[in-house]
Every structure is written in structure tokens, then in C-alpha cells.
Amino acid sequence: MANKKKVLITGAAGRIGKVLNEGLKDRYEIRVLYNRTVLDSQYGEEVMTGSITDLERMMEVVDGCDAVIHMAGNPSMKAAFMDLHDVNSLGTYCVFEACARQGVPRVVFASTNRVTGMYERDGTFTTPNMPVRPDSFYGASKAHGEALARYYADNTDLAVLCLRIGTFQPAANLKKRETDRILSTWVSAADVLQICWRAVEAKQVKFGIYYAVSANKRAYWDISNARDELGYDPVDNAEDHA
Numbered sequence: 001m002a003n004k005k006k007v008l009i010t011g012a013a014g015r016i017g018k019v020l021n022e023g024l025k026d027r028y029e030i031r032v033l034y035n036r037t038v039l040d041s042q043y044g045e046e047v048m049t050g051s052i053t054d055l056e057r058m059m060e061v062v063d064g065c066d067a068v069i070h071m072a073g074n075p076s077m078k079a080a081f082m083d084l085h086d087v088n089s090l091g092t093y094c095v096f097e098a099c100a101r102q103g104v105p106r107v108v109f110a111s112t113n114r115v116t117g118m119y120e121r122d123g124t125f126t127t128p129n130m131p132v133r134p135d136s137f138y139g140a141s142k143a144h145g146e147a148l149a150r151y152y153a154d155n156t157d158l159a160v161l162c163l164r165i166g167t168f169q170p171a172a173n174l175k176k177r178e179t180d181r182i183l184s185t186w187v188s189a190a191d192v193l194q195i196c197w198r199a200v201e202a203k204q205v206k207f208g209i210y211y212a213v214s215a216n217k218r219a220y221w222d223i224s225n226a227r228d229e230l231g232y233d234p235v236d237n238a239e240d241h242a
Helices: 015-023 055-062 081-102 113-122 137-155 181-185 189-201 224-230
Strands: 006-010 029-034 046-049 067-070 106-112 159-165 207-212
Touching (some): 006 015, 015 189, 055 081, 067 081, 067 189, 081 106, 081 137, 106 113, 106 137, 113 137, 137 159, 137 207, 159 189, 189 224, 207 224
Parallel strands (some): 006 029, 006 067, 067 106, 106 159, 159 207
16 A cells, blocks of 8 residues: 555544545545544544544644545535534644644535535536635635635645536435436436546645536536646536436
8 A cells, every 4th residue: 555645534423424534545646634533443544533623633634645525514505603613614724734734635625515505596607716706604614615725725725626616416315306306416326436536536636626526417616627737527417316
């Protein structure tokens, strides 16, 4: 494993975190970070515990890593501002700051499509370079994370790539959908896994914002820059499972 990059996954107990832990185990040397939910090592990965809001602990956790995939956060669309502030804003700052201090070269930051959710409500096809229009405090907290990412990319040696993740659910849920929104916004396990490792490997990118969504026929988010800059080539289409 000495020739493999060491990649930390924060929020490793979450749905996407678990997929990344399993899916990246052969590509990288994996270190996982747990906080409230602590799982035993599944595939020989290194297990660490702690809060992302603890800067000193985060400096220990990221030490020696080649990249961090930062998935930890509060994903609730209904959460109040103060319930999101610590983990989504302060926690993201601590991850970036710890990486900058410890010389970790790259962070892949799990943002959200909700950063531009008001365009969706207006029926506007959305590209990553459009001004943010969050539809919730959750979306606003992730917009703050993207702004922090821009700051660190511009002012330190840290590269940060922000992934505005779509609706991550099992393919079986597409047939059981309550609305058709998921046919536009779905991202499969295979595609979220692919865009994450491609972001880790995109050495030519110092900063970028990308929609992490499958190749859905009804998509209204532009993924052309992910294709061009990361080499992202999504393999799934929600329509095929609907």
C-alpha cells in the first residue's frame, strides 16, 4: 500500500461515506473519520474518531494524507441556522485550515445542489458559474463552504474541488418516487464514486465547482465542466431505472 495515496473520508458513517469507503478501498489507502457513529474497520481502513469542529484534533486526523474527501455535515433542509453553523461552517473551516497547516494538497468538498436551489424553483437551467441562490439555510451553509474553498485555494497551497451533489438514493427508489424531481437530480453510487476519485486525481485543477449528478435525460444542471476538467463520464441515467 506504500505506493497508494492516503485519502481521508470524513462523515464515513453516512450513506455516501460508506459507498466511498468500500468503493475506493482498492484505489487508495483509506482513513475514515467517525464522530457520533463509530464503525469497526470494514476493509482494513484506518479508523479515527473526533469532531470536525475541533481544529487541533483535525490537524492530527489529516496529518499524512494526500487528499481529504470531506463528507461530514448536517444535511437537513429543514434545519435552523444555528443547528447548521457549527458542523457545516465551523467544521468546514477546521478541515480546510487543518489541511492547509499540515500540507495536505487537496480537499474534495461535498457541497449540495441546494446552493442554487432557487434557480430550480424558477425552472432555470443552471451552470456552476452562476451566482449562488440557496433555497434553505442548509444551502446557504454549503455556499459558505464553497466561499471558504475559494479563499483557501487562492491564498494557500490547498486545492479544493466542490461537488454539488444531487439526489443520492438507491436505483430502486426511482420506481417508488413520489415526484419526478429525482429523474432530473439523481446521482448513482457508481457516479458519485467516480466523480470523487476523479476530483482526487485532477492535479491540474486548483479550484472548481461541479454538479455531481448522473447523465439524466431530464437533468437541468450543467455537468460539462466536470466532463472537461475532471474527465467525469457518468454511467447511469435515471430514466433507465424509472
